[in-house]
Amino acid sequence: MKIIHTADWHIGKMLGGFSLLNDQEYFLDGLLALMREERPDALIIAGDVYDRPVPSGEAVGVLNRFLSKAILDLKVPVLMTAGNHDSRERLSFGSELLSSAGLHIAGRLSAFPRKVTLMDQLGPVHFYLLPFVDPAAANSLFPDPASKTYQEAFDKAASPIVNVADFSERNVLICHGTFCRVKQDGVSAAEESVGGADLVDLRQYRDFDYIAAGHIHRKQNIASNMRYSGSILKYSPNEHNLSPSVTLVELGQKGVLSIGERKISILHDLKILKGQFDRLMAREEPDSDYVFAVLEDKELILNAAARMREKYPNLMGLSYDRKNEERVGTLTARENREKSLPELFRDFYEHVNSEEISAKLLAAIENITGETAPTEKGGVK
Ligand SMILES: [Mn+2]
Structure with a gap:
């Protein structure tokens, strides 16, 4: 079975006063082209579908157009969960009605997590959709005993899945959170370093054939069969050196056959340009990428941002390098x-x-x- 794993779409994201909606729509057109080519059995969006709990009408329109094409034209089922940026309730709208059409949404946390079974020539693959879990959400569903840590909350929310899953068959878990790396020998990275309070260890979930995670924007493996696909675009100046892609997973008779990456072309890159004002202004052609300029000049430059926009129309921010x-x-x-x-x-x-x-x-x-x-x-x- 072939699965495209994505996460952290953040549809409707604003950055440096710019709307990234055109960039997102451009990316999604590229994703549709990839789906036409690869013919996947499913598309996963592992949380943070929207950037805000109340997305704009335009943002909802972009997602709606994409989902209609993916599901109605290309007949690819879409599995989508709520991340910490999404409103669980709003994302869940119509979820019971839409699942028969091929759109499977898990917004709210549930005592009976959403299970979607898809078939290929090798048999069934069971997808378990777990929305973002924090202690408050877990405690509203499983109050006794109360979960204090993200680990307790996650384990509580995942327990109904583990209880019903038949691990002799193929199972995929979709989740959203901060998961620490699980090493080959089964030791978790959390044991070597002091992790954040929201860190969750997925070691006990190794029996899933694949875990599709979202939340961390830098793509990376958590274990050989667990992975963050990363965000679809660079969403902050701190992410300027990321190289976003989507993950292509192939499941065999049991377990992962291969995990690969596919680049999708983007409308604008996002970069940090560092140097003296005159040097940055010396280029011939305007540069339409999203730019954060860091000026190394000792003197303040009069109207620096306005002047830079002649060469960099999509300048998102400007600051001075103040080493001392x-x-x-x-x-x-x-x-x-x-x-x-x-x-x-x-x-x-x-x-x-x-x-x-x-x-x-x-x-x-x-x-x-x-x-x-x-x-x-x-x-x-
Ligand atoms: Mn997130």
């Missing part, structure tokens, strides 16, 4: 009151320019104000 900022430190009002004018001027100059004031300039200020600055800085860390 921490040297200046933070001053309290009381510390400032105790300072002489030349001292205040020196601190201001060094804060803005990230370099030491020259003796000549400081002498000139002392001359003008008739005050002197102590040679050693006091009280500044």
Whole structure:
């Protein structure tokens, strides 16, 4: 059985004042082309379908158009779960009605998790759809005893699945959360490092033939048969060096035959450009990618963002590289009151320019104000 695993679509995402909806629609057209070519038996969206609990009308339209083409034209069933960004209730709308058409949605957490069985020539594959689980959601369903950690909550929510699953057959678990890497020998990465409070260990779920995870935007394996597909696009400047793709999984008689990646073309790349203003402006042709500029100039550039937009119309953000900022430190009002004018001027100059004031300039200020600055800085860390 051939499955396309995706996650973290974040439809309707805004970044740097720009709507990414055109980029998302462009990507989804590419995904439809890939589905036409690969003819998968199912498409998985492992949570964070939308970026917000109340998506815009335009965002709903983009998803609706995609799902109609995927399911009605290409006849590919879609399995979709709620991530932490989605409203469980809104995503669940029509889910009972839509499953007969091939759209399988798990928004709400349920004591009877949604199970979807698809057939291929080798027999059935059972998909278990587990929406995002946090302690609050788990406790509303399984209050006794209350889950305090994400691990307890996840195990509680997954227990009905594990109880009914027949592991002699083929089973796929779809889930959304922060899962730690499970190593070959069965040791979990969480045992080696102190993980976050929301970290969940999937070791006890190794009997699933494949686990399709969402939430972490960087694609990566959790174990040989568990994986984050990663987000479909780069969604923040921190993600500028990600290389988004979708995951293509083939299941054999039992277990995974192969896991591969497929790149889908994008409308705009997202990148960080670092350098001096003049150098960044020296290019001939405009660059239409999404750009976060980090200027290495010592002086502030007048109207830098507006001027950069002539060459970079999709400039999303601009900042100055201030390597030595921490040297200046933070001053309290009381510390400032105790300072002489030349001292205040020196601190201001060094804060803005990230370099030491020259003796000549400081002498000139002392001359003008008739005050002197102590040679050693006091009280500044
Ligand atoms: Mn998420």
